Amino acid sequence: MKNARDGRRKLTFKRADVILIICSLTVAAVLFVAGIISPAGRLTQLRVRAYRDGELCLDHAVTDELRTVLTGHEGGENVVVIHDNGVYIETADCPGQDCVKMGRITKAGEEIVCLPHRLVIRIEGGKAGIDAVVR
Ligand SMILES: [Zn+2]
Structure with missing residues (x-):
């Protein structure tokens, strides 16, 4: 038992x-x-990185609202706005205004280029395919 x-x-x-x-x-x-x-989830933690002549001059979370002036090659100015999980160049004093016309970018890998100012603004981090899974 x-x-x-x-x-x-x-x-x-x-x-x-x-x-x-x-x-x-x-x-x-x-x-x-x-x-x-x-x-x-870290998709919202994408970084906006700007490069002047290939050198990093801005590194900012895409989620943090920001309005700043980036001084490019030969003193050219680009007003960069980070807003609503995206980034765009609001105004610039470059001749072609191509960077302004490029509008807003929101996804990793996208970039805005201002050739006259030798400025590249890019969204980095995360992976392009992941947001499709999330949403
Ligand atoms: Zn430009």
């Missing part, structure tokens, strides 16, 4: 262990999935 009860108790323990393992696996799976999702 006593032995049988012990045996049952052991079995119960084993079943509890199995449940514990399943719980652990579930937690691990949840964390794993969260880990996959979180980089996508």
Whole structure:
């Protein structure tokens, strides 16, 4: 009787262990999935980076509103606006105004180039395909 009860108790323990393992696996799976999702969540943490003559002159989160003047080659000025998870050049004193005409960029890999001022404004970070998964 006593032995049988012990045996049952052991079995119960084993079943509890199995449940514990399943719980652990579930937690691990949840964390794993969260880990996959979180980089996508970081899509909002894309950086706006500006390069003048190939040198980094601005590094700012795309989520942080900003209006700043970037001085480009030969003192040219570009008013860069980071707004609503995007960036655009509001005004510039370059001849062609191509950078202004390029409008707003919002995705990683997109860039605005102001050739006369040798300025490149690019959105970096995250991965282009991920936002499709999120949305
Ligand atoms: Zn320009």
